[in-house]
Amino acid sequence: MTEMLSGGDMLIRSLQDEGVEYIFGYPGGSALHIYDAIFRQQKIEHILVRHEQAATHMADGYARSIGKPGVVLVTSGPGATNAITGIATAYMDSIPMVVIAGQVPRDLIGTDAFQETDMVGISRPVVKHSFMVRDASEIPGIVKKAFHIATTGRPGPVVIDVPKDTTDPAETFEYNYPDSVNLRSYRPAYEGDMGQVKAAVAAILEAKRPVFYVGGGVIQADAKDSLRALVRAVGAPVASTLMGLGAYPGTDELSLGMLGMHGTYEANMAMDDTDLVIALGARFDDRVTNNPDKFSPKAKIIHMDIDPASIDKIVDSHIALVGDAQWVIEAIWAEYQSQVKARSVQQSESQAQYLADWWQQLNGWRKDHGLNHGLKPEQGKAILPQLAVQTLYRVTKGEAFVSSDVGQHQMFAAQYYHFDEPRRWINSGGLGTMGFGLPAAMGVQMGSPQAVVACVTGEGSFMMNMQELSTCLQYGLPIKIINLNNQALGMVKQWQDMQYGGRHSQSSYSDSLPDFKTLVEAFGHVGVKVSDATELDAAMEWAFSEENKKRLVFVDVWVDPHEHVYPMAIKGGAMRDMILSKTQTSGSSS
Amino acid sequence: MRAILAVLLENEAGALSRVVGLFAQRNYNIETLTVAPTEDHTLSRLTLTTSGDQDRITQIIKHLDRLVEVVSVINLCAEEHVERELLLVKVRAVGDARQEVKRSADVFRGQIVDVTSDTYTVQLVGPSQKLDAFISAIGDNGEEATILEVVRSGVSGMGRGNRVLSA
Ligand SMILES: Cc1ncc(C[n+]2csc(CCOP(=O)(O)OP(=O)(O)O)c2C)c(N)n1
Ligand SMILES: [Mg+2]
Numbered sequence: 001m002t003e004m005l006s007g008g009d010m011l012i013r014s015l016q017d018e019g020v021e022y023i024f025g026y027p028g029g030s031a032l033h034i035y036d037a038i039f040r041q042q043k044i045e046h047i048l049v050r051h052e053q054a055a056t057h058m059a060d061g062y063a064r065s066i067g068k069p070g071v072v073l074v075t076s077g078p079g080a081t082n083a084i085t086g087i088a089t090a091y092m093d094s095i096p097m098v099v100i101a102g103q104v105p106r107d108l109i110g111t112d113a114f115q116e117t118d119m120v121g122i123s124r125p126v127v128k129h130s131f132m133v134r135d136a137s138e139i140p141g142i143v144k145k146a147f148h149i150a151t152t153g154r155p156g157p158v159v160i161d162v163p164k165d166t167t168d169p170a171e172t173f174e175y176n177y178p179d180s181v182n183l184r185s186y187r188p189a190y191e192g193d194m195g196q197v198k199a200a201v202a203a204i205l206e207a208k209r210p211v212f213y214v215g216g217g218v219i220q221a222d223a224k225d226s227l228r229a230l231v232r233a234v235g236a237p238v239a240s241t242l243m244g245l246g247a248y249p250g251t252d253e254l255s256l257g258m259l260g261m262h263g264t265y266e267a268n269m270a271m272d273d274t275d276l277v278i279a280l281g282a283r284f285d286d287r288v289t290n291n292p293d294k295f296s297p298k299a300k301i302i303h304m305d306i307d308p309a310s311i312d313k314i315v316d317s318h319i320a321l322v323g324d325a326q327w328v329i330e331a332i333w334a335e336y337q338s339q340v341k342a343r344s345v346q347q348s349e350s351q352a353q354y355l356a357d358w359w360q361q362l363n364g365w366r367k368d369h370g371l372n373h374g375l376k377p378e379q380g381k382a383i384l385p386q387l388a389v390q391t392l393y394r395v396t397k398g399e400a401f402v403s404s405d406v407g408q409h410q411m412f413a414a415q416y417y418h419f420d421e422p423r424r425w426i427n428s429g430g431l432g433t434m435g436f437g438l439p440a441a442m443g444v445q446m447g448s449p450q451a452v453v454a455c456v457t458g459e460g461s462f463m464m465n466m467q468e469l470s471t472c473l474q475y476g477l478p479i480k481i482i483n484l485n486n487q488a489l490g491m492v493k494q495w496q497d498m499q500y501g502g503r504h505s506q507s508s509y510s511d512s513l514p515d516f517k518t519l520v521e522a523f524g525h526v527g528v529k530v531s532d533a534t535e536l537d538a539a540m541e542w543a544f545s546e547e548n549k550k551r552l553v554f555v556d557v558w559v560d561p562h563e564h565v566y567p568m569a570i571k572g573g574a575m576r577d578m579i580l581s582k583t584q585t586s587g588s589s590s
Numbered sequence: 591m592r593a594i595l596a597v598l599l600e601n602e603a604g605a606l607s608r609v610v611g612l613f614a615q616r617n618y619n620i621e622t623l624t625v626a627p628t629e630d631h632t633l634s635r636l637t638l639t640t641s642g643d644q645d646r647i648t649q650i651i652k653h654l655d656r657l658v659e660v661v662s663v664i665n666l667c668a669e670e671h672v673e674r675e676l677l678l679v680k681v682r683a684v685g686d687a688r689q690e691v692k693r694s695a696d697v698f699r700g701q702i703v704d705v706t707s708d709t710y711t712v713q714l715v716g717p718s719q720k721l722d723a724f725i726s727a728i729g730d731n732g733e734e735a736t737i738l739e740v741v742r743s744g745v746s747g748m749g750r751g752n753r754v755l756s757a
Contacts, residue, residue: 185658
């Protein structure tokens, strides 16, 4: 027997049938029929945020951490426009998300009605796709397509704009949720080309100084096991993008850490000197390559990506592999095994020698200018932000989910917290959205209630979405917020120090900061302020102690406001061109 | 390099705006654009001319292909093809120029589709360069012939021989 349901009920039923656990949202006029449908069911829990931007970041953090699409519901007009930043954030990092926006009734569309905005139009450049419901009967089919598009191929956010009258409880329709989708115009590649796979393996076997350049695509495709097997078989170093951290274990000896603008010395030097770049699920972002004309000048480039449009966009590849990262990496591994077997003893020995020489070079770089992971608190000295992250790493045994915002603190977190597993580092890499960290951490905690979730933030970023402290209380989210408080928009200040003669235009507010401890207490949480390096350990231990297991704790760490993030790429240079400290540079300009 | 991109698009509301938006967003230029449903009413066919070096054209094609509603896309210029554009031009012509305009229209195999005592409306079909040539030929007739109005359909085209763009 088919059921008769209203548009609003069909929408919610479709989400249930899609296996949705949570909707992150905020109500308003155009969405009220949908909200009533939510009220009359139990399967899906709605999480009421305090600002729609936070709903999108929560859904995003949820999606990044567990690999399922995040679902957002907002009302028309301001609800929809508030969601845009979060949609754009998800789009830039290819995060699967479905955003349902209320819309004014169909007969009012185009009349500048109250709270009308052209959501499909406004979101168009920052969505993978969007739908406008023209007739209530289309709702189940549209929801099915939206989830299919959001989660397959290169994932991304999909918007569904729902005019209020299509959810009217007065009208009912036969409800059937489709089991499959067939879109003739949308068939993302899955399998790669075997000819290219063979060519890639031949290149790997010929290389003397190969390097893996691993991005977020490997994490999205859940390809960590294949990646690890391949890397270990080849024995080449791994440089990870900001988005790829954790795909390969950060503490493994083959890991060079992060590459790019604030990447490690050894990772960037390796990229510059390599004769073979094996780029997996990475897109040659300008924050990685520095000047693309000077990128890896001696290297052959293998580029694997799910999105053909990423290939040859910034840097021309010699061997292009379009396909699912899991499929392609496994195919490379299998092919590698068979080509290795076919080699002569002599070939194997000479390659082993090349690799040994390469590692000697890499280890030399690491020794010369690698990051110091053994910082110690010094009495009477300002707290180094790096030390705060190191302490967090130690206290959480490297097992926490860590979200971050944007700025110096973000780079310190990426450099000093080592991620041994994918989906643990939750960060707005592409759009660089301040205000992402707290709500993203909340989404992570919703998806993994038992997990330890930390948000490494800066006081500037934190204040962009701090209203969500209230949501945290409502849902009992025991997030640990580590605020690297440098009393300034530190990253902006760093650029101003380096490029604008130290003129700190609008990057400071040190005389008007709130007392964060009191602030979080007002929201019903607990906090601690640390300004002495010798108190850092105890404060961090306390934050993660049994006593605080169920509480949100805010650790306000007053760090050295003069600290800069190093290494830092020299603008317009090659990857070896880096500023290493306030007095040292490397590369051609040194 | 000039490219003529032939695109099959789901005939759905909003699909065209995605194509046009893509060009604006990625800083690609559109020189001409035509669109209409095909014999299969679920599909629209769009022909778009643009220019850029090979890398740019390749990127444009990849990005078009990435749009969910784009079913298929090719660059007609990559192989032998037929291209046509329709021109309507209204010319003010008096005195000796009336004969001149008529003659030019004949030479270019144009048709006069409307006449008044001091104007002609000429219709011309052909590749874009032929239309350009006709417009400048008419413009060369001095004071007695002036172009009052021009409308061009934009380029449409197809591959030659057995080459077919299908869904
Ligand atoms: C929404 C938004 N606005 C502006 C910026 C530009 N921006 C990048 S880093 C930064 C400073 C961040 O300050 P804070 O959060 O305190 O971090 P810090 O660099 O001090 O560690 C700014 C303003 C941004 N990334 N996002
Ligand atoms: Mg700051």
